[in-house]
Amino acid sequence: KIYEDFSELPSKDFDFIIAGGGTAGLVVANRLTEDPRVKVLVIEAGGSHQGIIDLQVPWLSSRLRSEGIFDWNTTSTPQPGLNGRTVPYSRARVLGGSSSHKITGDEGWSWKEMIPYFKKTERWAVAPGHGSEQGDFDPRAHGFRGPLGVSLSNVRQFTDALVIQTTKDLPDEFPFIEDANAGRPIGVAWTQFTIANGTRTSSATAYLDPVVDRPNLNVLVNSYVTRVVETSKGSFRTVEFGQNQTTPRRQLTATKELILSAGVIGTPQILLNSGIGDPKELKNVGVQPVFSLPSVGKNFSNEPSVPFSWAANETILNLNVNETASQEALQEWITSRTGPMTGGSESTSAYFRLPDNSSVFAENADPSAGPNTPHFGIGINANGYFVANPDPTLQVRVEISEPASRGSVTLKSTDPFEPPLLDLGYFLAPVDMAIAKESFNTVQRFVTGTAWKEFTLNRITPPSNVAADSDDLVQYIRNSTGTASHGIGTTAMSARGAKHGVVDPDLRAKGISGLRIVDAGVIPLSPSANTQAPVYAVAERASDIIEAAWNLK
Numbered sequence: 001k002i003y004e005d006f007s008e009l010p011s012k013d014f015d016f017i018i019a020g021g022g023t024a025g026l027v028v029a030n031r032l033t034e035d036p037r038v039k040v041l042v043i044e045a046g047g048s049h050q051g052i053i054d055l056q057v058p059w060l061s062s063r064l065r066s067e068g069i070f071d072w073n074t075t076s077t078p079q080p081g082l083n084g085r086t087v088p089y090s091r092a093r094v095l096g097g098s099s100s101h102k103i104t105g106d107e108g109w110s111w112k113e114m115i116p117y118f119k120k121t122e123r124w125a126v127a128p129g130h131g132s133e134q135g136d137f138d139p140r141a142h143g144f145r146g147p148l149g150v151s152l153s154n155v156r157q158f159t160d161a162l163v164i165q166t167t168k169d170l171p172d173e174f175p176f177i178e179d180a181n182a183g184r185p186i187g188v189a190w191t192q193f194t195i196a197n198g199t200r201t202s203s204a205t206a207y208l209d210p211v212v213d214r215p216n217l218n219v220l221v222n223s224y225v226t227r228v229v230e231t232s233k234g235s236f237r238t239v240e241f242g243q244n245q246t247t248p249r250r251q252l253t254a255t256k257e258l259i260l261s262a263g264v265i266g267t268p269q270i271l272l273n274s275g276i277g278d279p280k281e282l283k284n285v286g287v288q289p290v291f292s293l294p295s296v297g298k299n300f301s302n303e304p305s306v307p308f309s310w311a312a313n314e315t316i317l318n319l320n321v322n323e324t325a326s327q328e329a330l331q332e333w334i335t336s337r338t339g340p341m342t343g344g345s346e347s348t349s350a351y352f353r354l355p356d357n358s359s360v361f362a363e364n365a366d367p368s369a370g371p372n373t374p375h376f377g378i379g380i381n382a383n384g385y386f387v388a389n390p391d392p393t394l395q396v397r398v399e400i401s402e403p404a405s406r407g408s409v410t411l412k413s414t415d416p417f418e419p420p421l422l423d424l425g426y427f428l429a430p431v432d433m434a435i436a437k438e439s440f441n442t443v444q445r446f447v448t449g450t451a452w453k454e455f456t457l458n459r460i461t462p463p464s465n466v467a468a469d470s471d472d473l474v475q476y477i478r479n480s481t482g483t484a485s486h487g488i489g490t491t492a493m494s495a496r497g498a499k500h501g502v503v504d505p506d507l508r509a510k511g512i513s514g515l516r517i518v519d520a521g522v523i524p525l526s527p528s529a530n531t532q533a534p535v536y537a538v539a540e541r542a543s544d545i546i547e548a549a550w551n552l553k
């Protein structure tokens, strides 16, 4: 059941307490409560997702981001690599949240061992608006019986045909691939979405709603976790939380484990508030060090997102501009879960790798994990989903897939409610800028190919007088880059016994008992993909690890 207030909780005894009811937290809550003997409490700072249409309609997700609804509205510190600009970093504050490998020496996190967990989470759904799906996804790489609905886009976009034609015109540079989520993502593919039956899916709809009546599953919303507290020597199973700065703080102790799933920013913030981090840095802000784990909040890796745009020679329905069409589309969605509101974001996506002999690697080490790993990805869109431009505009977003730069999450003060300092570290490593510059050439070749002749007009950003490989291009990138909100690494996993890192391969906080971390922060290096699916898979495996540790089920 979902509780709005601490006083409503039917009991204060829980085996596991999970801080953060986001993507990972609700997966773990669902799996652990499959055993009816296990009592779980989830504590979430945001409110309930139930009945909120903005979270259900795919097109409306564009507004969630731009209007900062259900968001922490975090902003970065001034970024030297972005000419001193600050940039917004989106992350969800609501139930469902922002809905690996040799580094650890643990084969359990290898691709081969993880693929069953990706499949376990997924229930492939047909998107009637896409048409035949034959050859447009690889069924061998997908799950069909899991909780989370996943599908191709139900809305065919005007630009889709141009993208696919480009793969036929220029197959050497831009090959079509059947499925970007099957282990070899380099090429152009149909994007896969957490959408089913025209409706967005999340950990809240897939992992919480179907089991919300389990008597052993308790979810407390509007409750912000401030700290973890030492329960007994070396064991941190007690959590402190409150609604806001002025209301009383409460404490509860888990009999078995406390699990932090507050995300790549929330979890390190809770640890640092608790005095768990780099003792010197903690003292500098006035926080009493309690346990030394210097890597907490470090190694923050996050894909920079670089926008390019062209004027387009076609008027495409833009639901963020045309209010009448938007109302009609919403009515259609409410009535039948069909129509243009069932999609919106880029229905194709492409991942690229610079050649091994690229001049970029003459001066820089290759930051990617291996030959199947992209250096950057692009998304092409002209329907105003990302930028509600009233004039027809072709938007191309480049995301640097495996940035070498690292940022950090640190505390500003001793007030646990104060947002932390978020340093994205963008373009501190020169290779990231070199890749961003190269991506511009690739994007230009893509959208000016024969298929685009009638459609692509003059370049808008960067302006047409900006040449490739020029300092003007570098300045444009510094002045326009934002973030993809694909953060990882702030509570990174490392080999057992390694001095760096925050958790061991079993996701236990190093040197601490009773405390585990399960969220995007434990992923040590950017996956060869966006982060949502890897977080689900990590949370599924984490649940198995926890169940095995406590002989559950």
Ligand SMILES: Cc1cc2nc3c(=O)[nH]c(=O)nc-3n(C[C@H](O)[C@H](O)[C@H](O)COP(=O)(O)OP(=O)(O)OC[C@H]3O[C@@H](n4cnc5c(N)ncnc54)[C@H](O)[C@@H]3O)c2cc1C
Pocket: 019, 020, 021, 022, 023, 024, 025, 043, 044, 045, 046, 065, 090, 091, 092, 093, 094, 095, 096, 097, 098, 099, 223, 224, 225, 226, 261, 262, 263, 264, 266, 267, 270, 484, 485, 486, 487, 518, 519, 520, 521, 530, 531, 532, 533, 535
């Ligand atoms: C706008 C946006 C768009 C994205 N688009 C994509 C995409 O297209 N594809 C993709 O693969 N990935 C995407 N991602 C990334 C993906 O959603 C995240 O990597 C993933 O959801 C992270 O899961 P998590 O469990 O680590 O954190 P979250 O899902 O963010 O969950 C953390 C939860 O903890 C709560 N919380 C935080 N601090 C506290 C506290 N102190 N006390 C209590 N609760 C707290 C939060 O409110 C939240 O509910 C996107 C992310 C964002 C923000």
